[in-house]
Amino acid sequence: MKFYRVMAVSRKVFRDVANDKRSLAMLFLAPIFAMCVFGLAFSGDVEDVNVIIVNQDQGYTSPMGDTTYLSETIISNLDTKVLNIKNMGNVDEARQQVIDGKASAVIIFPENFTQNALLKTQDPSYPDSAEIIIQGDDSITNIKNSILQTVNQALSDTMTAEGVEPALKITSDPIYGKDAEFIDFFVPGILAFVVYLLTTILTLITFVGERVNGTLERVLASPVTEGEVITGYALTFGVLGVVQVALLLAVAILAFNIIVVGNVLLAFLAVAILAISCQALGILLSSLAKRPEQAIQFFPFVILPAFLLSGVFWPIQAIPAWLRPFSYLVPPTYAADACRAVMLKGWGLTKIWPDLLALVIFALLFLGLAVWSLKRGKN
Amino acid sequence: MTKPINASFQEIIKLDVGKVKNVTLENEYAIFTNHLTKKFKDFTAVNDLNLKVEKGEIYGLLGPNGAGKTTVIKMLTSILNPSAGDAQVLGEKIPDGKVAPKIGYMPQETGVYLGLTVDQNLKFYGRVFNLKKDEMEKREDELLRFVDLLDWKNEMVENLSGGMKHRVSLACTLIHQPELLFLDEPTVGVDPELRVSFWDYFNQLRKKGVTILITTHYMDEARHCDRIGFMQRGSLIAEDEPLKLLEESGEDSLEDAFLVFSKRDKNRRKRVVS
């Protein structure tokens, strides 16, 4: 392997990308666009859910003569960012709103709500407990869960404020990711995803072009070896991957103020190795396509597994257990994991090395297969 | 300074053998193939080919579409591995990378990067052959002058006409001053005036000792070759100097001559079968 020939190939690939405004846009603008769209739309936080409150609570009048309405305190503690609250007096009318799809749930405070609540806290042997009834459209689980969670939160806030200490309590004391939001989880993932996707697709298209235009043949007839071609490509796409990620990260930090506690250079390293294996994958796939149009047919096979399995958009734990082993067969899984560990937890090389090792193994495997596919094409 | 005696002695012997018996040794041919065969699955694209091209010769490979001309060239340039037989190119067994720096290959499908400028294409191929900077500039200037694309140097190749792309392709092939050229239909789509200048250039190269294996469908061009090989269905059916081929076939155009040889070949096959 001669360095000057590797550099010749690498420079040429770089020129080819740099000359083409569409390729540049695809590499550098599309990821930013994707991050903004996904980051904003896909935040995972449910907002503006229409609910109707039917408050039939009669309150509780203490022997001293003053009346308290716990229900009202709870209602005032409901997070109005999540819930759009409307009040109604009649349960049937309110239910009709849910049936007609105008609201997601009816939250009912029964007549004796405050009474039961207070009496039960004073005397645990009191027979009835206080009850909040939620009748809703449970067909969208995300929304159902947010309603339940919001009501629960309001309930526990109210109890704390009223000086009723719950018997059991959970305190969250984050070790990592204090104040992390969805976007903080998402950005490291999308870095890996974008590099995976664009590198694979761009090399696939470029390399099919090389085959169709006869340039690959001319190069193979020259002193350039298969290994040099692939090393040259790997070099360029490794560098482009890092530039892509640096740009994306800059925008994420400026626009979304994301959390970065670790050394981003380690994230760059992970992404560079990912890019190298992806360009080899692109070359490998190109050997299956005779024409550029055929390459497009591979896109779903490139995009979907990574989208679904790599833990970019949702954690791997959210994937059914039987599918999870396949997650470990797609390279972006490791890159996303490494980037997350570095950026959110500040992990160093001593802790992320298994991810890097997996990426290196993928890179070597794909590079080897790509060289093999070029050599095999000679027979 | 002085060579070891036995080395020069060997050289003398070798030269003498060549002169006295008037034979060329295998490895002194520019191209020497020995039962060269290429199969794609069950289909035989090149069948038992024995081709000898001498150094400094322009050899034209002619034949209908699908005859196997391109496949022969791809084997000789180590792009494809032979299925059977072997070959030597400039004295080196192929497939092998050793001979690559000395050969120039112009593929049938242009083989230039559409997304690069003319200049960037030439520079890339120049770098591949490790041309030094000033040498590269000099070569580039000469070649662009020759293919008449000096004004298009910084134009993107995709914006050039078909014939112009072919001219860029030829320039890329010649950038490193190869000793042996494989030109697969180099003049397709090139206008007549320029085609004449191409052939002038090829003749100049030959005078410098460059060997050229060329394929073409333009029979008028084929007359410029020192020797012509007619190919059909992967085999060489006739081979000689253009005038001798005309003489032997009794025709006065190479097209008609080809038809005669083709018919003879078919009859021969029939006889073999029956």
Ligand SMILES: Nc1ncnc2c1ncn2[C@@H]1O[C@H](COP(=O)(O)OP(=O)(O)OP(=O)(O)O)[C@@H](O)[C@H]1O
């Ligand atoms: N990669 C391949 N796989 C299968 N068959 C092939 C392949 N390449 C060439 N062939 C077949 O081999 C035969 C010879 O092809 P080749 O390209 O050498 O012809 P040619 O003489 O150069 O024709 P043309 O004048 O059209 O360029 C053709 O029938 C072609 O279909």
Ligand SMILES: [Mg+2]
């Ligand atoms: Mg051909």
